[in-house]
Amino acid sequence: MKPKTSRQQQALETKSKLIDAALRTFSRKGFSESTTKDIAKEAGVTDGLIYHYFQSKEELLWAILDKYTLLHSIRQALAAMDKQAPLEHNLTAYFQALIRNLHEQQDLIVMCFGEAQRIPEIRARVEDIIREGVELLYAFVAPQVHLAPQELLVAIRNVQTSMVFYFLMTARFAEDGTQSTEYIRISVKQFLKIVT
Amino acid sequence: MKPKTSRQQQALETKSKLIDAALRTFSRKGFSESTTKDIAKEAGVTDGLIYHYFQSKEELLWAILDKYTLLHSIRQALAAMDKQAPLEHNLTAYFQALIRNLHEQQDLIVMCFGEAQRIPEIRARVEDIIREGVELLYAFVAPQVHLAPQELLVAIRNVQTSMVFYFLMTARFAEDGTQSTEYIRISVKQFLKIVT
Amino acid sequence: MKPKTSRQQQALETKSKLIDAALRTFSRKGFSESTTKDIAKEAGVTDGLIYHYFQSKEELLWAILDKYTLLHSIRQALAAMDKQAPLEHNLTAYFQALIRNLHEQQDLIVMCFGEAQRIPEIRARVEDIIREGVELLYAFVAPQVHLAPQELLVAIRNVQTSMVFYFLMTARFAEDGTQSTEYIRISVKQFLKIVT
Amino acid sequence: MKPKTSRQQQALETKSKLIDAALRTFSRKGFSESTTKDIAKEAGVTDGLIYHYFQSKEELLWAILDKYTLLHSIRQALAAMDKQAPLEHNLTAYFQALIRNLHEQQDLIVMCFGEAQRIPEIRARVEDIIREGVELLYAFVAPQVHLAPQELLVAIRNVQTSMVFYFLMTARFAEDGTQSTEYIRISVKQFLKIVT
DNA sequence: AATGAATGAGTATTCATTCAT
DNA sequence: TATGAATGAATACTCATTCAT
Incomplete structure (x- = not known):
């Protein structure tokens, strides 16, 4: 230095x-x-x-x-979790962190999704982020549930991508976070139904 | 005429x-x-x-x-369904129709998602399509399951948007439909876990 | 025929x-x-x-x-004049006919003057018209006044061109002809001062 | 600065x-x-x-x-005049300055007259210039002659517009200034007949 | 005679990029 | 490091003109 x-x-x-x-x-x-x-x-x-x-x-x-990278604060959120706490609690915290992160990095997200179809390098980057996001959550959740790996991966991928979609189309235009809270609550509940 | x-x-x-x-x-x-x-x-x-x-x-x-409208063949798929058949069977058929439809209208989909962040009218159009897609499936599924309306709506929205995401990022580059078939099977299974 | x-x-x-x-x-x-x-x-x-x-x-x-030609009704006006009548009366009638003619042929006049600087053929046409207009009035006035030919030509040319100018810039936008009447009266009076 | x-x-x-x-x-x-x-x-x-x-x-x-403005050198010409000198002398000097000015600003003049019919702002500009030109000369001549104001204004306007017309159609194509000198001489003489 | 679809050269304007200061 | 003048290729759009029907 x-x-x-x-x-x-x-x-x-x-x-x-x-x-x-x-x-x-x-x-x-x-x-x-x-x-x-x-x-x-x-x-x-x-x-x-x-x-x-x-x-x-x-x-x-x-x-x-x-x-910029999208995953930094997601990694932090996962690292900060108490593995002893109930899964529901941790998932809620994780998704809250995800939505908060999306808000903070709004410009980056919006740009990446806007250009992903047109610029291969951006699409590759988006894919990388999704993949790594899935892997991070998988590593955390897998030990705590009984579900075939492939199925768990789909569940995780689906819940995360629909959340990004939800952010891009709805949450980022909302003035307060109330709607998001409720959306997260329901999504977590349904995710738990799948994995347990 | x-x-x-x-x-x-x-x-x-x-x-x-x-x-x-x-x-x-x-x-x-x-x-x-x-x-x-x-x-x-x-x-x-x-x-x-x-x-x-x-x-x-x-x-x-x-x-x-x-x-062009995206929903025409989706409406057809729903109309063609036998309400007596098991929900799993119908959902599988529906999602297959959806993926097939996305393939057929690939250019329209890709263009709409590529421009949605930048052109408000396109975003509005995308929102309309999602909303109507959710409503169509809701009208079909709701009578057959016991789930609070709001939760059913979230479940339907999430499964459909993640499928669109899956199409945009993965399925449209795949050469055969094998992967999609498996992806649909798992998604249907997990959707049923949620709604039943 | x-x-x-x-x-x-x-x-x-x-x-x-x-x-x-x-x-x-x-x-x-x-x-x-x-x-x-x-x-x-x-x-x-x-x-x-x-x-x-x-x-x-x-x-x-x-x-x-x-x-179209601009001079037709001018020729008519001159032909219709009673050479025995006082010059002032005839000049007034002539200039009234001129202004009336300019109004009737407004589009032609406006176009010709608008293009005269840019299109040589149009400029030539405008020159021809002015020259012939001068000659027509000269032939009528010359026998009745004592003035060197060259000076009479300048007087006639000046009074006619300033009248066209007046029409293009002022008269054609006026709603009634009152102003023009007064303008003609003064112009005739001053023209007579020059030529007699 | x-x-x-x-x-x-x-x-x-x-x-x-x-x-x-x-x-x-x-x-x-x-x-x-x-x-x-x-x-x-x-x-x-x-x-x-x-x-x-x-x-x-x-x-x-x-x-x-x-x-660019057309009137600068006209103002100069008027300012430079000796009010004690005979009107004829001053008018000759003034019109010579005017013609010289028109030559110097030929491009501006030609452009303005070419566009005046089509572009309202240009027509307004031309009108302004004419009006101000009339006023400048009026202020100089009025104290020295006995003529109703309205008639003097018409006389001044007519002589100046016909001179511009003469420039546009004839003088600017002439190689020497001989013709103009003669034209000015006659115009001044006739103007004096009107105003005195 | 009349239509209006089709052509293609031309025009104002934009914009990434360069470079002298 | 920073400026902004200068470049020139590219672009959306126009329009006189042609031509098949």
């Missing part, structure tokens, strides 16, 4: 600012409809500067994916 | 050809990345002709939504 | 209708901004028909110039 | 160059027939640059009107 001069420090901050501005812009308008001018304006810098830090507009996309 | 002269007939066919070409193009490259040149080429006509039939590229989008 | 069949007759009428529609359209929007679609619509026919009667959009312009 | 860096200075020059190029082009071909490519070529820059400085081709038109 070499200490950074303030010049280097500021450069890193500018680069970071650009990545965040690009994420917000891509999320709002989609990649193709976002112009580099839009992004520069959103970041509060001038047009040309993007090309000082990135080779192209597309590279900003990869930089976003490098900078 | 006025009889069409062959001239009028051919004009209608050209218009239809343009709508289909636009759908394929939008589905493959997304709306913004599809050029009107692309679409004209795909339809086998010259650039300018698009504007003989449509006011703008965007209007092609609305024309696609006017021409 | 061969008698026309009704078919031939109708063809002539259609052609005439197109010329008039073109004149109105050119006058309103200018030549370049008028589309053949505009003209066809104004004439109440379909796009292609123009090319049955004319080789090009430009030919419609020449057809307009062929069909 | 902030000092401009050479960079800012050059940008201003480029913008100015574009306005002038647009004026020449509009004057020669008319607004509608002038392409942005034409203008860029005339200015010696590439197509896209126009849109770095202006929102649209139309905005170039307004920029031209902002940059």
Whole structure:
């Protein structure tokens, strides 16, 4: 860890600012409809500067994916769980963490789902996240239930994807979290019916 | 029913050809990345002709939504069901019809999900389809099970959206339908666990 | 004079209708901004028909110039004058006829002046009209006044061009003719001061 | 007065160059027939640059009107006059200045008259110029003559508009100024007959 | 004579990218 | 590091013109 001069420090901050501005812009308008001018304006810098830090507009996309991952706080949520507590309690906590995480990373989620059909690398990334999300929850739940692995994987995948869907289409436009709470309660209950 | 002269007939066919070409193009490259040149080429006509039939590229989008609906064959599948048959049998048939329908309308589905985050009208259309899909299945299933309405609605919504998700991310790239068959079998089984 | 069949007759009428529609359209929007679609619509026919009667959009312009001349009613006005009447009376009548004529041929005037700077043939036409107008009035006035020919020509040219200018910029937008009457009275008075 | 860096200075020059190029082009071909490519070529820059400085081709038109005014040198001519000198002398000097001014601003004049019938803002501008031109000369002449104000206004308006007309149709194509000198001499003489 | 579908070159405008300062 | 002027290829859309019916 070499200490950074303030010049280097500021450069890193500018680069970071650009990545965040690009994420917000891509999320709002989609990649193709976002112009580099839009992004520069959103970041509060001038047009040309993007090309000082990135080779192209597309590279900003990869930089976003490098900078952010969806699974960090999910891993945290799982790590923080008390395996002795009832499964229902833990699942509720987990799904709450998932929805909270989706809200926090809303721009990233929206952008990824918006571009997934068009940009193979984004689709691959979405698949990776889903797969890893399934594996993480599987590792936690499997020891506690009796269900054929394949069936448990389907159950986990289904509940998680429908929750993402629910977030994208409904929850992210809701003003309070009340609806989500109820949705989670029912989903957990039904998930438990399947796995136990 | 006025009889069409062959001239009028051919004009209608050209218009239809343009709508289909636009759908394929939008589905493959997304709306913004599809050029009107692309679409004209795909339809086998010259650039300018698009504007003989449509006011703008965007209007092609609305024309696609006017021409196609996702729910037609779903309604057919439900209507064809024997209510005396076991629910499991009927649900399996229904989900098979759904997956088949998604395959047939692949371009429309892919385009709608690709644009839903960016174009409000498309998102509204997706929401409508989901809502109506849920209602159709609810009307069929509700009389045969004992479950609070709200919970049944969540169960139905979740199983259908996860199936759409599954289609978008996995099934549509699979060469045979074997995987889907197994996926449907498990999903039906788990859905029955919830509702009975 | 061969008698026309009704078919031939109708063809002539259609052609005439197109010329008039073109004149109105050119006058309103200018030549370049008028589309053949505009003209066809104004004439109440379909796009292609123009090319049955004319080789090009430009030919419609020449057809307009062929069909209409500005000087006809001016010649009439001059012919109808009583040479025994006082010059003031005759000049007043003449300028009234001129303004009336400009009103009647408003579209032609407006179009010609709008295009004169850009289309040499139109400018030539405008020059011709001015020259002939000057000559007509000169032939009438010259015998009645004592003024060097060159000076009389300038006086006549000036009074007529400023009247056209006045029409283009002011009179054609006025709802009643009151202003014009007063304007003519003063102009005649001042013209008489020059020539007598 | 902030000092401009050479960079800012050059940008201003480029913008100015574009306005002038647009004026020449509009004057020669008319607004509608002038392409942005034409203008860029005339200015010696590439197509896209126009849109770095202006929102649209139309905005170039307004920029031209902002940059240039017709009346500056007319005001100068009037200010420079010796009120003690005979009116005839002063009027001759004034009209010479007017014709000279029209020559210098030929492109602007030609463009304005070419577009006045089609573009209301241009017509309004032309009207303003005429009105102000009339008022300027009126203020100078009125104290020296005995004529009802309304009649003096008509006289001034007529002589000035016919002079503009003369310029547009004749003088601007003449190679030497001989004709104009004679034309001015006669016009002044006749104007004096009216006002004295 | 009349229709309107079809063509294709052309136009204003946009935008990712470069580069001199 | 940062600016923003400059480039030029690409794009949606227009329109005069042709032509089969």
